[in-house]
Amino acid sequence: MNYSPERLMNRLGSEGDRESLADSNGIKGEGQKLRRLLGLSFFLFGLINNVLYVIILSAALDLVPPSTPKGIIAFCNIFPALIAKLGWPYLLRGRIQYARRLISCTAISVGGMMVVALFDTLYMRLLGICLASFSSGLGELTFLQLSTRYHPPSMAGHSVGYFASGTGGAGLVGAFLWWELRGLGVRLGVGLSSILPFVIPITYFFILPRPDKFSAVASDDDDAEGAPLSVSYTRLPNEENMEDSILVTEGEAIATAPIALSMQDKWKLAKPMLTKYMLPLFCVYLFEYTINQGIAPTLVYPVPTADGHWLMSRLIHSIRDYYPLWQLVYQTTVFLSRSSITLGLPPLPGRLLSVPAIVQGFILTTLAFESAVGIFGDQNEGASFVFVFLLISIEGICGGLAYVNVFFRINQEKHDSPGADAERAKQEREFKIGSIGLADSAGILMASLLAVPTEIELCRAQVGRGKTFCKSL
Template identity: 45%
Template structure:
């Protein structure tokens, strides 16, 4: 229900958690896991989805630009209450259709179209589940923590899922994986408890949260009977949003006007959005532009017993870097949910971006000058990649945790400067819609950073490799030969 009347956020995972609270945590973990897994599948399978001579960067760009479009446009374009059941069903269906199109079309343009459809639905799905978390009041932080953990695990699951079905071929393999988003919709319908059912087991709830909150529109009896948060199949919302007027009629709530959204957005730009953009811009510049050039002579088992068994050819270095990165992203995105650690304080949210900037400088200089001692160079790079994953994942989960648990915003004022005249029910609904907008508008931060990184990483990789060759180090050319 609407997120009015926020008390202090609930602990990420309370001791003695009830069955419904456990289902709540699992549901948001599964949402993050399945919504983001197909993004990783497509990137992992990129080489096999493209004809010879087409750069894999084409897939990376097609896999991120539509998601950015969904996150950038949707929070501003739609007004009123989100109809979660309809939107989640649409996202699941679009993802499945996109994967089937990628798998069964032999034409490059059609495959890229399928990738774009799946990307758009993934971006809209991430936006939707983050917005859904705010409708659980003081449990919003717990929902965000478990959703972030699921998105971290998606990197590992997506890569593993593709390698598992890869022997079956692209068509059959992607057809099987197209079922994953349908499981996400089933999880919403079957597993996720309503806020009312969840708080029936809670040890404490505020008065505002104890009271039933009406829907934005009560124009018909059927609207009266529906609940905003009812992930059950008895009743399904008939459209993505309930259209609401800018004004107020009898028994109706206000939609958040565009001007009000701009006022809500402004204080978040430097506190939340800019740090997130910078973290992911730098992080993916390392992953896509610098890491492919961090190559060393193959390690011997006598010097490096573990690496000597894992790295058998030059291409294995990049695989090790990416696997390590994904593992530590999962660890850091699970810091609030599984490890029960606090979020990074709001005043320190720029710290991960500063750390990523230092890592970019350090790793780029190593790529150019090879100044790490040869005996420890590759293990040291792996350690730095661990730090990179920790910084990026902690920034993501901390930013969205803070937004999800922020207190409701002050009441807006009329043109004359007076406070808006609204009932308690309208205030709660307005605050709920504003929280949905706030967390949704920040969602484009990581995607925008990844997109810009995809555009600049290719020339960075080419330049670093050319500098290595000019200094007599040719491993970056040999790895592709």
């Protein structure tokens, strides 16, 4: 069959278009697959890193003698994590060896849970809880820092969104796991939960895509700052394992002297974040955990009857059911709000990051007043139940939104350090997102100190008006 030159050119052009379209579809499909694997990996990181924290809190009644204040469990479960988040970003110099750090976190976490399972003495169990807490705190800041290694910015934000969703899901999964395992006893139940941290290195080495994989599938609409760093790969000094298999610029490859941020550099980076990011996150967690640990235990009412409150009677069978229900409502709404970005909802504008803290402060004041005085009266438990249910739901939403949006915003900040300063820009991004984490842990620690006197005073106020339910818990 003969073709005229014009028809032949048209045919060749059509075939070229089809090949280009096929290549484009192939790249798009590969990009979608990588996004799914990246999201799954960071979701698992958040879930497993935080689930042991929840299991330990859920098992508090079983881990210590009845005469021991349960607040000591909360303290040992958060203070070592605070030390890790406060010290590690400032003490570390140079590049982060992610594989080495995550393997260390896994070993410490497994060791801590095994100590809790194998020893019956209070001090050894508290030691095991401290080890697991330290590993969790170090792991959280490590995963947040790891997210900054992904380009373009949409991939970094994608990572943070799924990590936050995983940490929210840990509340529900951890409480459910201990509910199922507690019948086996502390030794076997905690011992079985100690295998969970092994999911982290398995995910890191076998599921998590390497950062350089996204260079070929970067979308055209990503800005230049977040674009892949270069087209060539050169191994830097002291690089090892997968975490260093990333694309680097020519200027970065030329630089042979090791780059490390000084304490002065780090303070210069941290100072503007104190009021912009840290203070709102600190306040949200201070108010949130003061509500959960100090006020929620006193939000108890008469057991509802089937005739007067058919729905409440299905949920509440004794006054001891109120507190677990409030925690379930809180954990559910935290999970949903921490998943807001992964569900496609837009992030909060930077100027509104303080709004969750303001709302949380209002909720704390209102719930404290409800506990002490009784806004609807002691005989109208139906209205009080609905009122508290709504406020605790909003509390969880505010807490989750504050967490995911603060870390998302700091992750998306631009760093203009071209050429030989590219390695420095990476370290700055890692430091900034890692240094924020101490704000939420400091808020939780402060709340654990305020919760005990708050609960005592609120219970005393209830007894003073003739409501004695808090004394019988």
